[in-house]
Each structure stands twice: as C-alpha cells, then as structure tokens.
Amino acid sequence: MDNILLWVSALGTLTAVMFAAVTAIGTLATAAFTALLWWVAKRALGGTNTQLQLLREQAERDGRPYVTADVVPGMHGGGSWDLVISNSGRSIALDTKFAFDVWPRGGKDDHVSEDLIRFLKEPQTLVPGARKRVVWRSQIKRSGTPAFSVGAPEGHTLVLTYSDELGKQYRTEFSFNSSTIGAAAPMPQEGSRTTAGLGDQRAILTDIDYALRTLNIHVGELRR
Structure with a gap:
C-alpha cells in the first residue's frame, strides 16, 4: 500500500513538473512570437516612415521656386x-x-x-x-x-x-x-543689302533696308 502511495505521489509530482515545463515552453513561444510580431511591425513602420519622408522631400522639391x-x-x-x-x-x-x-x-x-x-x-x-x-x-x-x-x-x-x-x-x-x-x-543672319539702283529714293530705301535687317534678326531670335 505504501508503494502505491509513493508511486501515486511521484506520478503527481512528475505531472506537475511536466505541466510547468509545458507552461514555460508556451510562455517562451508566446514571447518569441510577440517579439517576431514587434520586429515585423517595426520594419513595416520603418518602411512607411521612410516612404513618407521621401514623399515629403519630393513634394518640397516639386513645390519650391526654381x-x-x-x-x-x-x-x-x-x-x-x-x-x-x-x-x-x-x-x-x-x-x-x-x-x-x-x-x-x-x-x-x-x-x-x-x-x-x-x-x-x-x-x-x-x-x-x-x-x-x-x-x-x-x-x-x-x-x-x-x-x-x-x-x-x-x-x-x-x-x-x-x-x-x-x-x-x-x-x-x-x-x-x-x-x-x-x-x-x-x-541670325542679316538680310542681303542692295548696292545699286537706289536712285533718288536712296534715303527711303536705306531706311527700309535697315528695318528689314532688324526684323530679320528678331525673327531669327524667336526661332532660337
């Protein structure tokens, strides 16, 4: 009878130890999983913060005067x-x-x-x-x-x-x-100059010549 009681007592002690071990393992697993979730969240938030910072800098560059x-x-x-x-x-x-x-x-x-x-x-x-x-x-x-x-x-x-x-x-x-x-x-090239046949209207034609040359320069500048 005493042996049976001793066996029952040892079995109870072993069961308690096994239960404590399982509980400890579960606690460690929970802690490890929590740490993994924290790491993943940190990486995700870090990436989000980096993206937000890049977007903020891009918006500043796009919106600034140049x-x-x-x-x-x-x-x-x-x-x-x-x-x-x-x-x-x-x-x-x-x-x-x-x-x-x-x-x-x-x-x-x-x-x-x-x-x-x-x-x-x-x-x-x-x-x-x-x-x-x-x-x-x-x-x-x-x-x-x-x-x-x-x-x-x-x-x-x-x-x-x-x-x-x-x-x-x-x-x-x-x-x-x-x-x-x-x-x-x-x-821009200047227009060609007339060198002959001006006659009595030389002054008028000279003014026209100057005007055409100036106009030609400005048209050439618009095409730049």
Missing part, C-alpha cells in the same frame, strides 16, 4: 547679349536679388551698365512662370571706328539668392563668359 539666370545672344543683333531670369518652379520666389562685383562704367557711351547694375541690385518678386530679359552687354558700331562693347564684362559671376513663402532661402552661383558662348552660339 529661379535661374542665363546669358543668351541679344535681341539687338550680333555682339549683344541679354540676361534672362526666370522662375520655372511652382511657387513664388521672393526677394530675388544678385550679389556681384560691380564693374566700372565704360565711359559716356556706356548706356547699359548703370541701368543693369541698378536692376541686379533691386529685389525682384517672380511668380511661377515669370521671365525677365534685360540687356547684359551691347556692341556699338560706328562708321570709321572699331566696334566696342559696353555693359557687363565678358566674364562675370553672379550669386543669386531668393526665398519661398515659408522663408526658406536658396542660393545659386552662375558664371558667364560671353566670348566663350559667342564662339559657339548660332546668330
């Missing part, structure tokens, strides 16, 4: 150059202005520098799609004297700064060299 400056062959014909400023972004550009080294005015014939420098120093507001074109450098031709240029130097650097509506500032540096650009840039 102001550029470029020197192009001028509308006054060969030897002249124009500065074109434009905002190709989707928002307004505020306090758009340039920092640069002021060049000396080229004498009494320089009708470009003073107005150009004043324009560059004046803060501009550019709405999306806005475009401004001003004379950058001009060539003066006079009968009996060599041609000369007035306005900005052949090579010059401008530092452009502007801000958006939220106050974020942007800065871009542009360097131009009109002699380098001019060596490769296409220029």
Whole structure:
C-alpha cells in the first residue's frame, strides 16, 4: 500500500513538473512570437516612415521656386547679349536679388551698365512662370571706328539668392563668359543689302533696308 502511495505521489509530482515545463515552453513561444510580431511591425513602420519622408522631400522639391539666370545672344543683333531670369518652379520666389562685383562704367557711351547694375541690385518678386530679359552687354558700331562693347564684362559671376513663402532661402552661383558662348552660339543672319539702283529714293530705301535687317534678326531670335 505504501508503494502505491509513493508511486501515486511521484506520478503527481512528475505531472506537475511536466505541466510547468509545458507552461514555460508556451510562455517562451508566446514571447518569441510577440517579439517576431514587434520586429515585423517595426520594419513595416520603418518602411512607411521612410516612404513618407521621401514623399515629403519630393513634394518640397516639386513645390519650391526654381529661379535661374542665363546669358543668351541679344535681341539687338550680333555682339549683344541679354540676361534672362526666370522662375520655372511652382511657387513664388521672393526677394530675388544678385550679389556681384560691380564693374566700372565704360565711359559716356556706356548706356547699359548703370541701368543693369541698378536692376541686379533691386529685389525682384517672380511668380511661377515669370521671365525677365534685360540687356547684359551691347556692341556699338560706328562708321570709321572699331566696334566696342559696353555693359557687363565678358566674364562675370553672379550669386543669386531668393526665398519661398515659408522663408526658406536658396542660393545659386552662375558664371558667364560671353566670348566663350559667342564662339559657339548660332546668330541670325542679316538680310542681303542692295548696292545699286537706289536712285533718288536712296534715303527711303536705306531706311527700309535697315528695318528689314532688324526684323530679320528678331525673327531669327524667336526661332532660337
């Protein structure tokens, strides 16, 4: 009888131990599964946060103003150059202005520098799609004297700064060299000149000749 009681007691103890072991294993499995779920959720949320950050940065890039400056062959014909400023972004550009080294005015014939420098120093507001074109450098031709240029130097650097509506500032540096650009840039051809048969109407025909040449240059510039 005592043996039976001992056997029953040992069996109960073993059952309790096995139950405790199974419970511990279940607890560990639950903890491991919970940890796995946490890791998966963290990876998913991390990926979502990364995507949201990328989307936010893309939206900022798409919505910001983009102001550029470029020197192009001028509308006054060969030897002249124009500065074109434009905002190709989707928002307004505020306090758009340039920092640069002021060049000396080229004498009494320089009708470009003073107005150009004043324009560059004046803060501009550019709405999306806005475009401004001003004379950058001009060539003066006079009968009996060599041609000369007035306005900005052949090579010059401008530092452009502007801000958006939220106050974020942007800065871009542009360097131009009109002699380098001019060596490769296409220029509109002037019309042919009549050299004979002017007769008494020479002055009128000369005026027409000048007008046609100017018109031809401007049409060529529109096709650029």
